[in-house]
Amino acid sequence: MAFALSDEQNELAATVRHLLARRSDSGAVRRAVAQAPGYDEGLWKTLCEQVGAAGLAIPERYGGAGFTLVETHVVLEQMGAALTPSPLLGSGVLAAQALLLSGHEEACTRLLPGIAEGTRVAxxxxxxxxxxxxxxxxxxxxxxxxxxxxxxxxxxxxxxxxxxxxxxxxxxxxxxxxxxxxxxxxxxxxxxxxxxxxxxxxxxxxxxxxxxxxxxxxxxxAVGLLGTLHDIAAAAVTALQVGAAQRGLDMTVAYSKERVQFGRPIGSFQALKHRMADMLVEVETARSASWAAAWSAARLDSGLPERAALAKAWCSEALNKVASETVQMHGGIAITWEHDAQLVFKRAHATSQLFGQPHEHRRRLFRHVIGAAPR
Missing domain, CATH: 2.40.110.10 (Butyryl-CoA Dehydrogenase, subunit A, domain 2)
Incomplete structure (x- = not known):
């Protein structure tokens, strides 16, 4: 089985990427987090109205687009790469899926349309x-x-x-x-x-x-509901992590072509080529694990607990490694407030804590594997 994006999903990713390139550059991100509510409300409105970001995984009968969590995952990855602050993870994924899993028809009918439109933050x-x-x-x-x-x-x-x-x-x-x-x-x-x-x-x-x-x-x-919701949330966080890891890799490769030492771009040094190749491996393996978890989350299949645990552990550590290399290979400028490498580093450490640390998810994965093994 191949986990890859369809043509429509690739187009969705390109649309979001181009929008964020225009509306969510480094300066825009810093301005957004400096004032309430902590994100650009105009950009959020555009994402919801023109892309339908918050309603992708919400059924049409509740005002959503009727797609799946895979499409939401695609948007989250692009927002992770741009480090864009938004209510998509907390409201568009966590709260929306909590309502859907609750099966409370009246609450879903009343609350989900606003969440899908981006006019209500839950x-x-x-x-x-x-x-x-x-x-x-x-x-x-x-x-x-x-x-x-x-x-x-x-x-x-x-x-x-x-x-x-x-x-x-x-x-x-x-x-x-x-x-x-x-x-x-x-x-x-x-x-x-x-x-x-x-x-x-x-x-x-x-x-x-x-x-x-x-x-x-x-x-x-709601014990059963929360177990599933925890796996969905963990899988969604990995999309942000993969996007941030891609951002760190891209920044490092670009800098290695510009920074000159001993009369040569530092990217021409073999040792640094190897380190950037290792960063690429971390990004691509993390992306594969993240997409697999998203695929299971969209279908709520029996493999979701294992795939979510594996993805959250792997992607957390992959982003931590990539962020560390990003800082080291940029040198002293990377630890200054003006440079975005410090934002990638902070995103790595913050998201590795959300919905379980890597060692906790490895323990969960071990229990699932042992429980599924023949005796």
Whole structure:
């Protein structure tokens, strides 16, 4: 089986790449992260209206384009290469897929059209104080008040797109080792959203505190939902990582042709050629693992947990290696604020933590492989 993009997907990638080249260069990225909401709202509107970026994996009956997570993956990879800040990962993937997996028809009908249009930003409040996205526990507690009335108390951390969210989808404990998914209004007086500074300034994070906030239940027992959502999220992060790794490689190759030492471009030195060849291997192998995970995520097949775990571990470490080489081969200029190499380096370290570190995913992969092995 060959994992490769179709002609239509390649055209989608080219369209997004050309748009970002015009609207999301280094200066535009820096200006966007320097002010609220942390991304270029005009560019986000264009991506949603002209490309349909946020609605690619949302069914047509909910206002989306009716494609799959593979197409969303294609867009994420291009945005990763441009280091473009946007709500696509947190709202367009994580929150949208949480709603779809919940099976709550009324909430999907009411919330997904706005997410698809880019006019509504939804954020999933999931990670606890330990910074982990656990599928069977959390630091937010849900108390049943009768019928469909619940109140939520506790704190969620590392909430993607939390500072800009119009809707919160909250993972909360509903009983011993039982978790549910609830919709909460972030403008409520019992909800406090506090932006959290991140190593990667292009990723908007927040801590959200609930003090008896009213919540609408979307799924009272969501352990299975969260397991699948975690795999989808991990696979989506790898698209950003592959794009950033490609950016680091391209920057390094271009610089090696310009920087002259001993009367020659440094790219002509054999030792540096070998290092850049190794960077290329890291990028291409990461891309293969990432696409395979996206293919499984689009189909929700039985191989998704293994492919997501393998891709997240491999792509995280591949980007870390590429980012390190990018900095080293640029020399002292790479650690200055004015140069984009430091943004690639920060993206590498930040995304390697999102939805599980490499060693955690290797452990998950090992368990899946052992569990599937004949005894």
């Amino acid at each position: 954020a999933v409040c999931w990670a606890g104080e330990d910074g982990r996205w656990s599928t069977d526990r959390g630091d937010v507690r849900a108390a049943h008040q009768g019928e469909d009335s619940w109140s939520l108390s506790g704190t969620a951390t590392l909430v993607l797109d939390g500072p800009a969210a119009d809707t919160l989808l909250v993972v909360a404990m509903t009983g011993p080792r039982r978790v549910g998914l609830f919709e909460v209004d972030p403008a409520g007086e019992r909800v406090r959203v506090t932006p959290t500074p991140a190593m990667d300034p292009t990723i908007g994070l927040a801590a959200v505190q609930f003090d008896g906030a009213p919540g609408v239940p979307l799924a009272v027992d």
